[in-house]
Amino acid sequence: MELDRKSFLLAASAAIVLPGQEAQARTSPIYQLPESKTKRFAWTIDDGVSNTAVKSYLDLAEKYNQHLTLFVTSCYPSWRKNKSQISDLLAQGKIQLGNHTLSHRDLSTAADAIVRNQLQQCHEFLLETYGYDARPYFRPTYGYWTKHLIKLAAELGYTVPVMWYGTLGDGYNRSQKSTLELAHKWVVNRRIVIDHANVPKGPNELLRVVELINKRGMRSVTLREAFGPNYR
Numbered sequence: 391m392e393l394d395r396k397s398f399l400l401a402a403s404a405a406i407v408l409p410g411q412e413a414q415a416r417t418s419p420i421y422q423l424p425e426s427k428t429k430r431f432a433w434t435i436d437d438g439v440s441n442t443a444v445k446s447y448l449d450l451a452e453k454y455n456q457h458l459t460l461f462v463t464s465c466y467p468s469w470r471k472n473k474s475q476i477s478d479l480l481a482q483g484k485i486q487l488g489n490h491t492l493s494h495r496d497l498s499t500a501a502d503a504i505v506r507n508q509l510q511q512c513h514e515f516l517l518e519t520y521g522y523d524a525r526p527y528f529r530p531t532y533g534y535w536t537k538h539l540i541k542l543a544a545e546l547g548y549t550v551p552v553m554w555y556g557t558l559g560d561g562y563n564r565s566q567k568s569t570l571e572l573a574h575k576w577v578v579n580r581r582i583v584i585d586h587a588n589v590p591k592g593p594n595e596l597l598r599v600v601e602l603i604n605k606r607g608m609r610s611v612t613l614r615e616a617f618g619p620n621y622r
């Protein structure tokens with residue numbers, strides 16, 4: 391009985407197209423933050439292949455008060471292993487979780503049923519594990535999006551596709567520019583900056599970025615903080 395009730399609640403929470411929502415449906419992703427009186431940027435971190443890397447960002451939020459948006463690919467164990475710290479940081483409002491699919495399929499070419507399943511499975515993982523509803527924010531895998539994908543995602547309540555304008559690297563190619571070099575270029579007011587928790591950064595690399603943020607009189611904010619709680 392309990393399982394049935396749980397399934398019902400998940401299904402009910404997934405059926406979320408609100409009256410009037412389609413009339414003002416979005417046709418393109420967001421790339422930057424709205425204007426504000428303070429200098430701020432969104433530090434967004436994707437995937438979560440490396441548990442060590444995920445942990446380093448959680449520690450950054452906890453110990454250095456950086457507000458981060460983590461786009462979760464829910465098949466990676468790091469999102470379960472760090473449950474206690476993630477729960478604490480969510481409760482403190484220091485991190486936000488976004489939907490980055492179950493297993494990182496390219497949604498721009500996948501069949502509709504696969505797109506729905508990829509988004510829905512990640513959605514349900516976050517709901518079951520954290521009691522957390524990541525809607526309306528999702529990040530298209532590989533940054534590949536189509537108007538059709540945006541429409542399908544919106545039908546599941548994921549009405550805000552999030553792209554980026556600047557990167558702190560994917561960590562895979564260490565001969566590329568350092569995180570700090572990239573931060574110098576991209577940590578700028580109103581930017582949404584993409585980063586990845588797939589390969590651990592070098593020692594203190596993230597702290598150097600925090601020093602730069604502070605030196606520039608900026609702060610990192612979650613997307614919810616920047617856009618407000620009712621943004622759709």
Ligand SMILES: [Zn+2]
Pocket residue numbers: 436437490494531532
């Ligand atoms: Zn990704």
